[in-house]
Amino acid sequence: MTRATTTSRGYGASHQRMREKYKPLVESGQALCARCQEPIAPGALWELDHSDDRSEYIGPSHRTCNRRAGQAKATAARMAKAATTVRDW
Ligand SMILES: [Zn+2]
Structure with missing residues (x-):
């Protein structure tokens, strides 16, 4: 017996x-980015975005917006760490 492992990984x-469900909407140019609320141009790079805790889909977003959101979190964590470092120093 084989078990599918891909579904349990979330992708x-x-x-x-x-x-596939969002694709026709995005390609018709009617989809709004879940992050910046700007339209996603047909043919633009987009991703099916998750909420920040990855518990649910929030809809399509620009690839740049999706990446920026991930980066902002990483930067915030880095700055929080830097702030503590400065205080110690
Ligand atoms: Zn966007």
């Missing part, structure tokens, strides 16, 4: 099905 069949 399996259901993710692909959701992406």
Whole structure:
């Protein structure tokens, strides 16, 4: 007996099905980015975005917005660490 492991990792069949569901909307130019609320141009790079705790899909977002959100979190963590370092010093 074989078990599918891709679905349990969050990027399996259901993710692909959701992406397929949004694809016609994005390609028609009617989708709004879940992060910046600006329209996603047909043919633009986009991703099916998750909420920050990755518990649910929030819809399509620009790839740049998605990446920026991840980076902002990393930067905030880095700055928080830097602030403590400065205080210690
Ligand atoms: Zn955006």
